[in-house]
Amino acid sequence: MVKNERFEPRWINEAPQEKSFRSIFKYGAPNGFKHPNFRLFQEIKATFDLSDSDFEQYTSTGNEVVDFQLKSKLTEYQIKKFSEISGNENISADEYERLKFSTGKTVEEAIKLRTKQVEQITDLVIHPRNKEEIKQIVDFCNVEKLPIYIFGGGSSVNLGFLPEKGGVTLVLSTHLNKIIQLNEKNQTVIVEAGMFGPAFEEALNNAKKLFKTKHNFTCGHFPQSFEYSSVGGWFVTLGSGQQSSYYGDAGDLVLGVEMITPQGTIVTKNYAATATGPKVLDIIKGSEGVFGIVVELTWKIFRYKLENRKYFSFIFPTWEAAVEASREISQGEFGMPAVFRISDPEETHIGLKLYGIEDTIFDKLMIFRGYKPMQRCLFLASADGEKLFTKNIKNQVKRICKKHGAMSLTAFPVKKWEPGRYRDPYMREDLMDFGIIIDTLETSVYWDNLHEVHEKCRNYVKSRPKTICMTHASHFYMQGTNLYFIFIIKENDLKSYLAFQEGLIDTIEKSGGSLSHHHGVGRMIARLMPKHLGESQMNVLKALKKHFDPNNIMNAGKQLGLDVSYK
Numbered sequence: 151m152v153k154n155e156r157f158e159p160r161w162i163n164e165a166p167q168e169k170s171f172r173s174i175f176k177y178g179a180p181n182g183f184k185h186p187n188f189r190l191f192q193e194i195k196a197t198f199d200l201s202d203s204d205f206e207q208y209t210s211t212g213n214e215v216v217d218f219q220l221k222s223k224l225t226e227y228q229i230k231k232f233s234e235i236s237g238n239e240n241i242s243a244d245e246y247e248r249l250k251f252s253t254g255k256t257v258e259e260a261i262k263l264r265t266k267q268v269e270q271i272t273d274l275v276i277h278p279r280n281k282e283e284i285k286q287i288v289d290f291c292n293v294e295k296l297p298i299y300i301f302g303g304g305s306s307v308n309l310g311f312l313p314e315k316g317g318v319t320l321v322l323s324t325h326l327n328k329i330i331q332l333n334e335k336n337q338t339v340i341v342e343a344g345m346f347g348p349a350f351e352e353a354l355n356n357a358k359k360l361f362k363t364k365h366n367f368t369c370g371h372f373p374q375s376f377e378y379s380s381v382g383g384w385f386v387t388l389g390s391g392q393q394s395s396y397y398g399d400a401g402d403l404v405l406g407v408e409m410i411t412p413q414g415t416i417v418t419k420n421y422a423a424t425a426t427g428p429k430v431l432d433i434i435k436g437s438e439g440v441f442g443i444v445v446e447l448t449w450k451i452f453r454y455k456l457e458n459r460k461y462f463s464f465i466f467p468t469w470e471a472a473v474e475a476s477r478e479i480s481q482g483e484f485g486m487p488a489v490f491r492i493s494d495p496e497e498t499h500i501g502l503k504l505y506g507i508e509d510t511i512f513d514k515l516m517i518f519r520g521y522k523p524m525q526r527c528l529f530l531a532s533a534d535g536e537k538l539f540t541k542n543i544k545n546q547v548k549r550i551c552k553k554h555g556a557m558s559l560t561a562f563p564v565k566k567w568e569p570g571r572y573r574d575p576y577m578r579e580d581l582m583d584f585g586i587i588i589d590t591l592e593t594s595v596y597w598d599n600l601h602e603v604h605e606k607c608r609n610y611v612k613s614r615p616k617t618i619c620m621t622h623a624s625h626f627y628m629q630g631t632n633l634y635f636i637f638i639i640k641e642n643d644l645k646s647y648l649a650f651q652e653g654l655i656d657t658i659e660k661s662g663g664s665l666s667h668h669h670g671v672g673r674m675i676a677r678l679m680p681k682h683l684g685e686s687q688m689n690v691l692k693a694l695k696k697h698f699d700p701n702n703i704m705n706a707g708k709q710l711g712l713d714v715s716y717k
Contacts, residue, residue: 159205161185161580162213169246171212174253175260177575178377184573185580189503194586198616198640209585209642212264216246222273223316228294232276232318235286240277240324251275251319252299254306256674257589257651260582261644270312272299272319279325281445285410287320288443292412297706300439302380303346307590308672310387310438314707323380326445329353334363337451338405338420343382343444347372350381355454367451370397373668377572382444388436390668392571393488395480395626396534399668401435403450409434411442411698420448433694438670439705440712441698452534459488460540461561461568464529464551465521469494470601472527473623475554477597480626484546485539487531489564490626494604497620497636498528504574505566512559519557529556530564581638587647588638591654593663596630604633606661610654611637625667632667671710679711688712 165180166172173180186194195201222229222243232241242248252271253259262269278284291298297317313319322344329350330340334357341350347369353360354367371384371391383389384400385407391397406420418431434441466472472492480486493501502508516526531547533540548558578588595603604621611619618638623631635654641647655675659665665675665682680688688711695712698704702714 156188157202157205158188159191159580159584162211162583167213167215170215171263171266172579174216174250175212175255175263176579177255178573182377182573182576183580184570184576186577187504187506189508190500193500193503194581194618194638197618197638198586200640205584208583210264211583212260212266214266216249218245218266218268220245220248220268220271222248224273224296224318228296229274231290232274232287235290236276236278236283240279242275243273244275245271247275248272248319251301251304251321252311252313254304254308254310254312256307256309257578257582257587258309258644258648258674260578261647264582270314270316272313273316274318275321276318277321277324281326281408281410284320284443284445285415287318288410288412291318291703292701295701295703297703298443299705300443302344302383303375303378305375305379305383306387306672307669308666308674310670310672310709311705312673312707314673317703317706320443322382322443322445327380330446332357332361332363332367332451334361334365337367337453339367339449339451341381341447341449343380343447345381347376347379347381347384351376354451357454366454368454369403369449370452371400371403374572374575381447381449385447386434386436386438386444387670388668389670390625390632392491392624393532393534394668395486395490396488397452399625404431404435404447405450406431406448407434407444408446409442409444412701412703413698416442436670438672438709440695440709442704455535455537458535458537458540460533460544461564462531462533462544462547463559463561463563464548464556465498465516465559466492466527466529466551466554466556467521468525469527469604471554471556472529473597473600475529475551475556476623476626476631478550478554479547480631481628482546482550485533485535485543486626487543487547488534489530489532489568491530491622491624493528493530494608494621495524495527496618497622498526499524500618500620501528501567505563507563507566512562516557516559521557528559528563530567532564532568585640585642586638587641588636589651590634590636590669591651591658592632592634592667592669593658593665594630594632594667595663599662600631600633603658603661603663607633607635607654607657607663610657611635614639614650616640633663634667673708676708676711676713 248271297315299319326342326344357363390399406418533543620636
């Protein structure tokens with residue numbers, strides 16, 4: 151008798167071919183993978199009316215070697231000058247290198263590269279060795295009127311460094327990737343902008359050994375892009391980590407910066423607080439490279455007390471109950487959980503499959519107690535800090551959740567979620583190999599308009615037949631939270647996809663959400679910035695742009711909706 155084994159698609163398990171298109175658009179580590187499990191695979195097939203045969207042939211993989219001819223527009227004199235500044239080994243006009251450092255992680259870019267569509271790329275890639283070289287490069291480019299784009303970790307999901315005006319791209323992570331100074335007494339660290347999250351956190355976690363401190367520390371900032379994003383990128387995009395409800399967003403964690411601009415270098419003071427007029431630091435926050443290049447940051451650090459971390463999770467009967475409990479927790483003034491996340495019914499439905507909880511004793515107990523599939527909502531949380539502090543938060547959260555009809559699921563679900571929390575986006579390539587797109591958009595909401603934004607955006611996504619739309623809130627404030635929409639659709643046509651994406655962005659804006667909560671604006675959402683902020687605020691940004699960058703060379707183009715040209 152032949153055993154009837156479950157069908158599983160030929161998910162790609164090898165690192166992309168060297169110098170291939172896939173090696174550029176693949177998310178995360180080249181040899182990192184997280185494939186949809188069997189339950190999620192079955193859900194996807196059912197949603198899109200697909201059979202196993204639809205997963206026997208790839209739609210596209212993009213695993214072909216990059217092969218195109220697109221000459222640099224720079225003159226021999228200009229290239230020679232950059233070579234003199236940073237060394238010939240730190241510049242490249244190779245087409246693959248130029249494409250690699252011109253590309254982020256948007257679905258749009260991935261679709262184009264899967265079909266070998268190469269459009270705007272930088273004219274030269276430069277890996278400056280220090281901030282002195284960056285200043286020389288900026289000064290030279292300002293004279294030559296050459297645009298400059300900055301590449302940190304490459305995880306931009308909004309076309310944030312698309313070199314639409316040509317010019318040069320500076321890669322900061324190659325050399326500017328070190329901790330310069332750790333001040334234990336002030337609990338600050340000065341770090342170069344190109345340092346990646348894992349290296350930054352590992353150094354702080356081992357501060358006793360590396361810096362001879364009394365305590366080990368943590369940076370407190372853990373975005374989903376943590377593996378491949380840089381400290382400078384976190385700040386200039388106003389990023390927010392998965393533990394932001396306790397530690398704060400990137401803008402809260404930076405006390406001072408050094409920024410090199412065409413008008414000179416700015417070093418802001420790094421006092422904890424100072425009443426010396428409007429803060430230039432606040433102007434630099436979220437500036438996305440349009441004013442200058444942030445090369446160093448003074449970052450707040452926190453004592454690393456992993457032994458005190460408390461994990462807890464709950465299941466709520468409805469989305470409304472989960473939201474009300476979250477608002478009460480956020481306004482309770484007893485401290486905040488670090489990880490703090492609620493999933494709506496559809497995300498809970500998918501999440502229980504993804505994290506292997508469906509059909510376990512927890513799932514059966516939930517159903518027995520009346521927490522019905524496609525109505526129930528999952529709550530995941532952990533608390534960081536001093537032992538009594540974390541204990542109090544757990545107790546207070548438990549009290550509030552129980553009050554709103556929730557059942558405790560112990561630490562099990564959040565401990566299932568935590569180890570793979572940076573790996574969920576790895577499934578994007580698996581699905582796109584078979585013509586299925588998974589993408590995200592996020593927004594800030596007030597407590598009093600949360601349900602309106604959630605309902606209208608879900609209705610928009612679901613108006614397209616055969617879709618999955620998952621939503622969670624994961625960054626909490628006294629005044630509101632964020633909504634993070636994850637949608638899965640079957641689509642191969644780029645124009646159709648972009649029209650769908652634009653429609654959802656428009657729905658977010660029209661329903662009262664912000665254009666972005668923590669992904670930044672880039673060029674993808676830029677068209678709505680004048681409408682969203684209004685003419686007066688946009689004029690302020692344009693005036694600042696003209697002051698810092700009179701020749702419009704810094705991240706030139708539509709970034710932040712400025713799209714300015716100076717005479």
